[in-house]
Amino acid sequence: MKKITKIGRRIFCIFLLLGGTLYAIEIQNLSEAVDVAGKQRMLKDYAMIGLQNKFGDPQKDLEQIMSDFENHLDSLIAFNKDPKTAQSLEKVKKMWEPIKTALNEAPSKEKAGKMQEDLEALLKQSNEAVGLFAKQTGKESGEIINISGRQRMLSQRMASLYMLKVWGVDDPQFKEKMDKSMKLFKESLEKLKQSKMNTPEITALLQKAERSFTFFEIMNKSKSKFIPALIYKKSNDILKDMNTATGLYAAQESK
Numbered sequence: 001m002k003k004i005t006k007i008g009r010r011i012f013c014i015f016l017l018l019g020g021t022l023y024a025i026e027i028q029n030l031s032e033a034v035d036v037a038g039k040q041r042m043l044k045d046y047a048m049i050g051l052q053n054k055f056g057d058p059q060k061d062l063e064q065i066m067s068d069f070e071n072h073l074d075s076l077i078a079f080n081k082d083p084k085t086a087q088s089l090e091k092v093k094k095m096w097e098p099i100k101t102a103l104n105e106a107p108s109k110e111k112a113g114k115m116q117e118d119l120e121a122l123l124k125q126s127n128e129a130v131g132l133f134a135k136q137t138g139k140e141s142g143e144i145i146n147i148s149g150r151q152r153m154l155s156q157r158m159a160s161l162y163m164l165k166v167w168g169v170d171d172p173q174f175k176e177k178m179d180k181s182m183k184l185f186k187e188s189l190e191k192l193k194q195s196k197m198n199t200p201e202i203t204a205l206l207q208k209a210e211r212s213f214t215f216f217e218i219m220n221k222s223k224s225k226f227i228p229a230l231i232y233k234k235s236n237d238i239l240k241d242m243n244t245a246t247g248l249y250a251a252q253e254s255k
Helices: 032-035 044-050 058-081 083-103 111-136 140-167 175-191 198-219 228-254
Strands: none
Touching: 044 111, 044 140, 044 228, 058 083, 083 111, 111 140, 140 175, 140 198, 140 228, 175 198, 198 228
């Protein structure tokens, strides 16, 4: 395989540009910072590359994702004024550099375990930064925006774990990781459904995400292997719906 610009497929990202002039995004307030910081994805497509699955436009997508990750991270660092949050963001930036280098190498089963560990560590550090932004808002809405954004990440984590399994990557902790991710997603969804910030539109989006999540519950109980493209689609359906819901939560806070 050639370099990542030739093999494509998104692997991990903080993405979806919101517009603006500062590092491609200009963050206006803390709620928007929480929203942007929460736009995370996992390594599901690392396995898609290994499986040589060409669903979507891999080359263009990966190039955009890696660029967006750095744009958003730099924007958050520029916007933030809190020392503790600054330290957390700098850790994310430091951890990202070797991962970026690895993403420019051909994926393989032998490297998949290390890639998963590194991305898990980056995700944990990113979640800490998101949580600190949420606390800066000083309002319950910051927590709701954070939880809603985390649902997007969890949808990609569930998919990435399953993709690695289909690829044949041996992970003795697979079931534990999958069960933990699904449990957190389900509990978080229930909390969001009870939020006073919900509008009819948000409620409808949460219901759609819940229906898509049912597929993962069925998949997790089944002994059969599902088509990777189907997992890809269902996880992206959740991502799309929760991304819209998160934006609507953030819009309420900024009014």
